């Protein structure tokens with residue numbers, strides 16, 4: 022039996038009286054790509070934020086590589102954050118820096134100051150997300166999808182062990198979406214990156230997922246392969262997979 | 272009981288803020304002591320804070336010196352004490368007006384900008400992005416600003432006072448007709464190193480107040496654009512009041528170290 026890389030147990034989070042996570046259990050195994058589905062406002066982004074210690078749970082535990090991270094202090098989380106990359110839902114680019122400096126940021130912060138190396142790596146990272154030629158634009162002047170791709174380039178420039186993608190293909194055209202799906206796959210096969218992909222995009226889900234989890238009412242309602250997801254009879258899963266707005270009259 | 276609850280209701284938020292400010296300052300100085308200093312960012316902040324603030328500070332100093340000289344002259348001339356104008360204005364500029372006015376101007380110009388910038392980064396998740404990239408926001412944002420402010424403020428205060436004294440000389444001697452030699456001699460006779468020391472210390476302390484208040488307000492901003500506006504207002508109001516209040520206590524304390532009028 023392989024040890025999970027990330028082991029989440031009984032995670033509970035409440036914000037302002039609203040119970041968002043209600044005892045969430047999930048294991049992420051090394052090298053796999055797990056897709057997390059769930060309805061809008063269901064707490065997927067909130068859950069991802071817990072995995073790199075941006076939020077602290079009310080109760081429950083998150084074990085990363087054998088050590089508990091929910092009790093760590095801000096500075097103690099840094100070594101863990103260096104191993105986990107995160108693509109924020111709306112990119113969270115630094116708006117005072119142009120595209121090049123945004124993508125180069127993680128490299129420079131990790132002590133890479135040779136301009137030739139930085140230029141080379143940034144160019145490669147931007148090429149992977151089809152953003153070559155936009156280096157000197159400022160984030161405010163990019164379209165939503167472009168911003169997302171720059172953020173992705175920033176997240177993968179010095180490839181971490183784990184990447185958390187918050188809707189990597191939302192707002193992208195089908196062609197670019199497809200290249201992002203391939204990229205996620207390639208990072209997995211070539212660099213053994215472990216990925217957690219939050220998405221609403223069933224095409225993307227089917228392309229990248231080794232396993233699929235469905236978050237419903239603050240818990241993991243379903244966990245299995247994409248085939249099991251397609252075959253499931255549970256109405257909650259069916260509504261989600263077939264894209265029906267609940268309360269269906271049969 | 273009722274009175275007590277009103278008092279605690281009034282003071283506990285103030286105490287909590289003071290506690291948070293002290294923690295932020297402690298965190299910042301801890302990082303500086305451990306050498307977590309980003310030189311490039313610090314230099315950029317010095318240019319922004321120190322260089323960019325010179326014009327306002329110098330104009331403030333010059334016109335305060337000028338108007339103070341005129342008023343002092345009108346009062347002292349009736350007592351035939353015109354030659355006291357120089358030392359009075361100079362001492363007041365060094366000990367009180369220079370540091371306080373510089374502090375207030377810098378709080379308005381730089382403090383507001385700092386909290387708006389950091390606050391915007393907070394509400395647009397850029398601070399979270401920093402944290403996710405294993406970059407500590409205090410190290411990255413607060414340390415360079417604090418260093419820049421603590422270096423720049425004493426220099427700005429000296430510029431403010433310097434221009435105030437020059438303006439005083441110009442108005443006193445060339446406009447109001449005080450004898451130049453007396454003016455200079457009296458200023459030299461009554462101004463000491465301790466007066467300069469006092470203005471440098473005050474500048475340093477006010478710089479610290481401004482930078483930590485504005486960074487704290489920025490870092491805790493929430494609720495989008497409205498929240499950033501709120502943080503900016505709070506920064507200007509709080510740091511101005513903090514400067515005026517601290518100024519009084521600093522004057523009392525520093526007067527023990529560097530007593531005035533003991534020559």
Ligand SMILES: Nc1ncnc2c1ncn2[C@@H]1O[C@H](COP(=O)(O)OP(=O)(O)OP(=O)(O)O)[C@@H](O)[C@H]1O
Pocket residue numbers: 036037041059060061062063064065066067068110
């Ligand atoms: N900082 C916050 N303060 C208050 N409520 C919050 C905060 N962050 C998230 N929430 C609430 O938590 C719930 C879950 O939000 P979350 O962003 O995780 O949803 P999501 O599953 O990512 O949705 P989507 O698919 O639309 O991105 C929402 O009801 C949201 O209002």
Ligand SMILES: [Mg+2]
Pocket residue numbers: 065066067110187
């Ligand atoms: Mg989300």
